Amino acid sequence: xxxxxxxxxxxxxxxxxxxxxxxxxxxxxxxxxxxxxxxxxxxxxxxxxxxxxxxxxxxxxxxxxxxxxxxxxxxxxxxxxxxxxxxxxxxxxxxxxxxxxxxxxxxxxxxxxxxxxxxxxxxxxxxxxxxxxxxxxxxxxxxxxxxxxxxxxxxxxxxxxxxxxxxxxxxxxxxxxxxxxxxxxxxxxxxxxxxxxxxxxxxxxxxxxxxxxxxxxxxxxxxxxxxxxxxxxxxxxxxxxxxxxxxxxxxxxxxxxxxxxxxxxxxxxxxxxxxxxxxxxxxxxxxxxxxxxxxxxxxxxxxxxxxxxxxxxxxxxxxxxxxxxxxxxxxxxxxxxxxxxxxxxxxxxxxxxxxxxxxxxxxxxxxxxxxxxxxxxxxxxxxxxxxxxxxxxxxxxxxxxxxxxxxxxxxxxxxxxxxxxxxxxxxxxxxxxxxxxxxxxxxxxxxxxxxxxx
Numbered sequence: 001x002x003x004x005x006x007x008x009x010x011x012x013x014x015x016x017x018x019x020x021x022x023x024x025x026x027x028x029x030x031x032x033x034x035x036x037x038x039x040x041x042x043x044x045x046x047x048x049x050x051x052x053x054x055x056x057x058x059x060x061x062x063x064x065x066x067x068x069x070x071x072x073x074x075x076x077x078x079x080x081x082x083x084x085x086x087x088x089x090x091x092x093x094x095x096x097x098x099x100x101x102x103x104x105x106x107x108x109x110x111x112x113x114x115x116x117x118x119x120x121x122x123x124x125x126x127x128x129x130x131x132x133x134x135x136x137x138x139x140x141x142x143x144x145x146x147x148x149x150x151x152x153x154x155x156x157x158x159x160x161x162x163x164x165x166x167x168x169x170x171x172x173x174x175x176x177x178x179x180x181x182x183x184x185x186x187x188x189x190x191x192x193x194x195x196x197x198x199x200x201x202x203x204x205x206x207x208x209x210x211x212x213x214x215x216x217x218x219x220x221x222x223x224x225x226x227x228x229x230x231x232x233x234x235x236x237x238x239x240x241x242x243x244x245x246x247x248x249x250x251x252x253x254x255x256x257x258x259x260x261x262x263x264x265x266x267x268x269x270x271x272x273x274x275x276x277x278x279x280x281x282x283x284x285x286x287x288x289x290x291x292x293x294x295x296x297x298x299x300x301x302x303x304x305x306x307x308x309x310x311x312x313x314x315x316x317x318x319x320x321x322x323x324x325x326x327x328x329x330x331x332x333x334x335x336x337x338x339x340x341x342x343x344x345x346x347x348x349x350x351x352x353x354x355x356x357x358x359x360x361x362x363x364x365x366x367x368x369x370x371x372x373x374x375x376x377x378x379x380x381x382x383x384x385x386x387x388x389x390x391x392x393x394x395x396x397x398x399x400x401x402x403x404x405x406x407x408x409x410x411x412x413x414x415x416x417x418x419x420x421x422x423x424x425x426x427x428x429x430x431x432x433x434x435x436x437x438x439x440x441x442x443x444x445x446x447x448x449x450x451x452x453x454x
Contacts, residue, residue: 007252007275007276007277007345007373007374008252008273008274008275008373008374009273009274010270010271010272010273010274011270011271012274012297012298012299013270013297013298015268015270018268018269018270018296018297021187021269021296021297022186022187022190022269022293022296023187023190024187024190025185025187025188026090026115026116026119028116028119028120028123029113029116029117029119029120034066034071034116034117034120035066035067037112037113037116037117038063038064038066038067038112038117039067040104040112041060041063041064041067041112042103042104043060043063043064044060044103047059047060048101048102048103049098049099049101049102049112049114050098051101052097052098052100052101053081053097053098053426054097054422054424054426054427054429054430055081055082055088055426055429055430055433056081056430057077057078057081057082057085057118058077058081059098059114061077062074062075062077062078062117062118062121063112063114063117065077065121066117066120066121071120071121071124071125072121072124072125072128072130074121075121075122075124075125075126075130075132076125076132078118078121078122079122079125079132079133080132081433082154082426082429082430082433083153083154083157083158083201083429083433084150084153084154084180084197084201084425084429085118085122086119086122086123086126086193086197086200087150087180087189087193087194087197087425088118088425088426088429089115089116089118089119089122090115090119090188090189090193091180091184091188091189091425092115092424092425092426093285093316093318093319093424094114094115095316095317095318096316097426098114098115099111099112099113099114099115102114126196126197126200129200129203131203131204133157133161133204134161134204135160135161135163135165135204135205135206136161136162136163137163138163138165139162139163139164139443140166141164141166141229141230141443142164142166142167142168142227142228142229143156143159143164143166143167143168143228143229143230143231143232143439144167144168144170144224144227144228144230144231144232145159145167145168145169145170145231145232145234146169146170146171146215146224146231146232146233146234146235147169147170147171147178147233147234147235147236147415147417148169148170148171148173148176148177148178148198148209148234149177149178149179149180149234149236149415149428150178150179150180150234150415150425150428150429150432151178151232151234151236151414151415151416151428151429151431151432151435152169152171152178152232152234152415152432153169153176153177153178153198153201153432154428154429154430154431154432154433154436155232155234155412155414155432155433155435155436155439156169156201156207156232156432156436157201157204157207157436158432158433158436158437158440159436159439159440160204160205160206160207161204162436162440164206164439164440164443165205165206165207166206167206167207167208168207168208168209168210168228169207169208169209169210170210170213170214170215170218170219171209171210171211171212171213172212172213172214172215172217173211173212174211174212175195175198175211176195176198176202176209176211177194177195177197177198178234178236179236179425180194180197180425181194181195181198181264182257182260182261182264182265183257183260183261183264183286184260184264184289185260185263185289185292185293186260186263186264186266186269186293187292187293187296194264215233215235215386215387215388216386216387217386219387220387220389221233221387221388221389221391221408221411222387222389225408225409225410225411228410229410229443230410230411230412230439230442230443231410231411231412232404232411232412232413232414232432232435232436232439233398233406233411233412233413233414233417234413234414234415234417234428234431234432235383235413235415235416235417236415236416236417237381237382237383237384237416237417237423238381238382238383238384239381239382239383239384240255240256240257240377240380240381240382241377241379241380241381241382242377243281243336243339243377243379245336245337245338245339246338246339247338247339247340247341247346248339250339250341250344250345250346251344251345251346252275252345252346252372252373252374252375253339253346253375253377254374254375254376254377255376255377256280256282256286256287256289256290256376256377256378257286257378257381259272259290259293259294259376260286260289260290260293263293269296269297272297274294274297274298274299274374275294275299275346275372275373275374276299276300276301276373277299277300277301277370277371277372277373277374278291278294278299278301278302278303278372278373278374278375278376279302279303279304279305279349279370279372279374279375279376280294280302280303280304280305280375280376280378281304281305281306281336281375281376281377281378281379282304282306282377282378282379282380283304283306283307283308283312283313283314283315284313284314284315284378284380284423285314285315285319285423286378286381287304287306287315287376287378288304288315288319288320288322288323288328290376290378291303291304291323291328291376292322292323292326292328294374294376295326295327295328296326299374301329302327302328302329303328303329303330303331303370303372304323304328304329304330304331305331305334305335305336305349305351305370306330306331306332306333306334307333307334307335307354307361308332308333308354308356308361309332309333310330310332333353333354333355334351334352334353334354334368335351335352335354335363336349336350336351336352337350337351337352337367338350339375340369345373346372346373346374346375347371347372347373348369348370348371348372349369349370349372349375350367350368350369351367351368351369351370352364352366352367353365353366353367353368381416382396383396383397383398383416383417385398389408390407390408391406391407391408391411392406392407392408394419395419397417397418397419397420397421398413398417398418398419399418399419400412400413400414400418400419403434403435403437403438404418404431404434404435404438405438412435412438412439413435414428414431414432414434414435415427415428415431415432416428418431
């Protein structure tokens with residue numbers, strides 16, 4: 001990311017402008033604002049917002065606690081279900097989860113600000129370093145967790161609470177946090193919040209993080225199963241789907257996830273090069289995050305090209321509107337056909353117009369060309385499985401049961417690497433937490449950890 005290519009430059013803006021562009025997307029609520037926002041909640045008995053939350057946080061209770069001047073109690077209600085509640089308050093698509101289900105939408109078309117209220121409470125608890133959990137008596141059981149992302153951290157924390165305090169997390173990167181650290185837009189979690197949250201989670205003790213250790217390179221699943229009483233796989237998705245078109249390897253064609261990761265690790269953002277005319281291929285959150293940040297870095301024209309319609313995009317309506325508000329153009333019914341290359345560098349991209357024919361995506365025969373000096377691929381990620389032995393897989397993902405058990409004895413999994421994973425931080429947290437509960441019950445049963453997946 002640090003190289004300078006023709007037309008792709010760092011330092012396009014004054015330093016102060018970078019700071020302003022990458023400031024907090026949503027300013028935190030102050031005490032008065034939080035009380036006013038909390039007062040709008042109906043405290044529904046059969047709260048649909050709670051049903052819509054993958055971690056099943058008692059949303060009416062935590063909002064009532066804020067309304068009665070008890071933000072610390074509110075934070076505990078949140079952390080009891082979601083120990084990464086602080087980050088989820090920042091990055092969860094609440095507009096399609098809890099807030100979409102809020103009954104306030106019916107009368108006012110404006111939900112209770114659940115995400116911002118969750119941030120208000122959790123920020124206070126973390127700032128005051130309020131610890132709600134202590135470890136139970138040591139059980140002598142040892143657990144390996146592969147991956148220090150949301151699923152792995154949630155699993156390790158719950159295991160430590162249960163007294164299984166010989167928990168070792170192995171992670172290939174130099175920092176823990178997974179996508180929370182490397183994979184989200186920089187303006188969604190400012191002030192190094194991802195690492196502050198990791199420190200908060202690990203402060204319970206009994207959890208060791210071993211960095212720079214990758215499954216398949218430094219150890220195998222069989223190695224871990226032989227050394228530990230249980231293994232949890234929270235591997236995430238490491239691969240990026242290829243375009244498989246002419247010109248894909250030209251200078252200026254980059255993976256959006258690498259671009260986002262570099263931005264997340266940059267202190268000033270001025271060292272991250274960006275083109276004048278940028279095209280982003282994809283229709284999910286990664287595409288939106290890459291496009292918006294390219295614009296914030298000083299790109300003059302940024303266009304997202306998506307092969308289907310607006311209603312088919314994985315990115316929420318809020319995120320699409322955010323991109324438009326930052327000057328990003330979103331064009332639908334276009335798929336890449338060929339990247340135009342000049343002197344080894346990107347010069348533009350030729351796209352096929354697409355349509356649905358009896359529900360099947362097909363091209364119309366028409367094509368168009370966009371000038372570009374930088375192209376970001378955001379067309380989905382793949383699970384790079386290695387050293388997993390006979391672990392049962394389907395559609396390139398790990399098969400698990402409702403408790404996260406895999407087909408192998410003593411092995412659980414959760415997060416994006418499993419079949420049915422939703423590519424959401426909050427869902428990964430729920431899977432990690434629930435797998436920890438299953439592991440704890442298996443230990444308590446004092447019987448061989450037999451597989452529950454046929």
